[in-house]
Amino acid sequence: MSLATTSALPQQAPFFGWRVVWAAFTVAAFGWGVGFYGPPIFLPAIQAERGWPVALVSAAVTCHFLLGAVVVANLAALHRRFGLVAVTRAAAVASALGFLGWALATEPWQLFAATLLSGFGWAATGAAAINAMVSPWFVRRRSAALSTAYNGASLGGIALSPLWVALIAALGFAGAAALVGGVMVLALWWLSGRYFAPTPAGMGQAPDGEAAGAPLPSGPAMRPGRAMWRDRRFISLAAATSLGLFAQIGLIAHLFSLLLPALGAQGAGFAAGLATACAIAGRTGLGWLLPAGADRRRAAAANFALQVTGSLVLLAAGGTEVPLLLLGVVLFGLGLGNATSLPPLIAQQDFAPAETARAVALVTACSQAAYAFAPAAFGMLRTLGEGGAPLLFIAAAAIQAAAAGVMLLGRAR
Incomplete structure (x- = not known):
């Protein structure tokens, strides 16, 4: 084939899916x-400015998270x-207006009214939304893609938590909410139109960037309507995820x-950062190393x-043994990220492709409603x-053990 003939052939565009992943990140x-x-x-900023009770x-x-679960x-x-x-653009605007409403509320009813907006914004930029953004572009490499996108959640905690504290101290709660909310609206508005509007079919691309091999096997379609709540696979996934996140967020x-x-303020802050770093490492490692056909329920268990091991190590530390405390934080932290990224992968394996998004959304809603009270x-x-303190570690271990058992109950017979 001549050079002229070769140059005349159409050049295939680079796979767009990984750009979508980083936008979802x-x-x-x-x-x-x-x-x-x-x-x-x-919470403390509102209490300090308004003098309202902590309760x-x-x-x-809690209302913010419960309303988000409904959405x-x-x-x-x-x-x-x-x-x-x-929906993503509306979520960005709702988050900005909702939390500005939190900052400007002068009566308790105004604060609760603002949670209607903030709850919607959180729901439409949370776990189920990220899955909806990434899943159309990946089948075999979905675990790696989702783990990468969900790492943005950990980065958000690392970067924005101290930034919120600094901005509130410098600008006040209303100024901080207006600034961060404005940046969020501008960023998500542009990203949504640029990266979430295209589809694989519209760009002439196949999931994972190539059409090599058939998609992963999927289970039968989930039954419609209320019958879904009698589906053993769905019930076990929703219950196990809810139990796991309840224990995780509660602790x-x-x-x-x-x-x-035992660690002092600086040491405890370091330990919190260590847990977040371990969450990123655990999610990334499992996402990239988990084989495409692996039993994902076993991985979740x-x-x-x-x-469970991390909770028991923290219990054994007795609140004084620093090496054991740090080891417990590491073990518990390694599982933090996977609690969010594994349920969508299990849903992909258990349900037909057309039903996966609905299953993920409902599992996320159930778990969010549960952890709101944790x-x-x-x-x-x-x-x-x-x-009291040892009971927290015992409770976390017991609930996580129950979550593992429930997760395995849903395995294919």
């Missing part, structure tokens, strides 16, 4: 950095009706203060078992006299 950074890690920082502001945080349950339908681009919410006596529930355990 940015959405996750804003989504978690504002909608997930933000409310615990906003009232905490109830607003997540219907997120797949919203994407079908309005499109991924429009993480109190871990800093539990480590404070092993991840829960790793966190910090308060674990806080109640701490009030039980001198044995």
Whole structure:
């Protein structure tokens, strides 16, 4: 073939899917950095400015997550009706306006009204939304793609949590909310139109960048309507994910203060950062090393078992043994990220492709509704006299063990 003939052949465009992954990574950074890690920082700011009781502001945080769970349950339908681009842009605007409403509220009812917007914004930029952005572009390499995109959530916690504190101190809560919200709207508005509007079919590309090999086997289609709630695979996935995240978030919410006596403020801050770094390492490692045909429920059960071990090591440390405390933080932290990235991969393996997005959205909604109450529930355990702190580690280990068992119950017979 001559050089002229070769140059005349159409050149295939580079695979667009990994650009979508990095756009989703940015959405996750804003989504978690504002909608997930933000409310615990906003709580003391609102209390200091308004003098409202902690219980009232905490109830607003819980309301924020519960309203988000309602939206997540219907997120797949919203994407079908309005499109991924429009819903993501609306989520960015809702987050910005919602948290500005938190900052400007002068009456408690105004604070709770603002959670209607902030809850929607968090739901449409959270785990189910990231899955909807990335999944059309990947089948065999979906675990690697999702793990990369979900790492934006950890980056959001690392970068935006201290940034929120600094901005609130410098500009006040309203100024900080306006600045971060404005940047979020501009970034997500452009990213949505540039990277989420194209589809593989529209660009003439196949999932994973090539058509080599058949897609992964999928289970039978999920039954429609209420019959889905009698599907053993769905129930076990939703229950196990809810249990795991309840234990995980309940313990993480109190871990800093539990480590404070032994490590001091700087040491406890280092330990919190170490847990986040381990979450990124654990999610990335499993995402890239998990074989395409591996039993993902077994992987999830092993991840829960790793966190059980971490909880028991923290218990054995007795609040004084620093090496054991740090080892427990590492073991528990390695499983943090996979609690979010594995459920969509299990849904891909268990359900037909057309049903995966709905399954992921409903599992996310169930788990979000559960973990909204986790910090308060674990806080109640701490009030039980001198044995309160060890009870947190025992409870976390027991709930994670139950999650592993429930996850395995849903394996194919």
